[in-house]
Amino acid sequence: MRVLARFLMGVSDARQFPALDLPEIAFLGRSNVGKSSVINSLVGNKIARTSSTPGRTRNINFFEIRWAGKPKPELVFADLPGYGFAKLSREISQQWPTFIDPYLKDRSTLALCLVLVDCNVPPQESDQQLTTFLRSAGRPFIVVATKSDKLSGNQLTNSLRTLTQQFPETRVVPYSAKTGAGHDDLWREIRGAALTTAEVRALRPAGGGDLRTGSAPS
């Protein structure tokens, strides 16, 4: 089904998060992991900036996602700033506590975090730190192994085995923005998580959820 995506807003302050009652999917990963390319290839449109775009922002960028022919948007993609090649802890000490940390910890509509990892490079400590953080925050996540087209069949098998060992409690979905490999699998994960979150929220009494989630960092 064709997907229509619309940029909603870029936010760098926890008080500005959009007040939407839609399940959200967060995209996380180190700079240059291929995050923009994954988002663009999922929606079939160049909505996210790529690394070659100058002046790349350090915002959380929110996109509304709708299926063609459906009247209302069904979910939101949240594109989080890529973290550096240095240790994630440095980023955490600067930028994370002010709005990324509260987003990941408190956002009631957050259905699933996609942790993007380049399957062409050895396991990185910063990715491990991120998944440890998500686990402690009780956030469901899956690992997306990006740029899978760059590896041969055997190399990819080995790389996926390594990633499965590094992240034993979660699924690892190989993905290529270049060839479209993994596109349907990743959409299945996204829609499954979004549906579950939408159903859980529908069971809550009206007004029971805090959709604004502008709570202060703890």
Ligand code: GDP
């Ligand atoms: P971001 O910084 O994480 O948003 O990364 P980008 O999406 O801008 O991609 C970083 C670089 O990796 C760019 O040069 C892309 O062309 C390249 N890239 C991204 N995805 C793929 C992929 O699936 N296959 C290959 N071969 N290259 C990719």
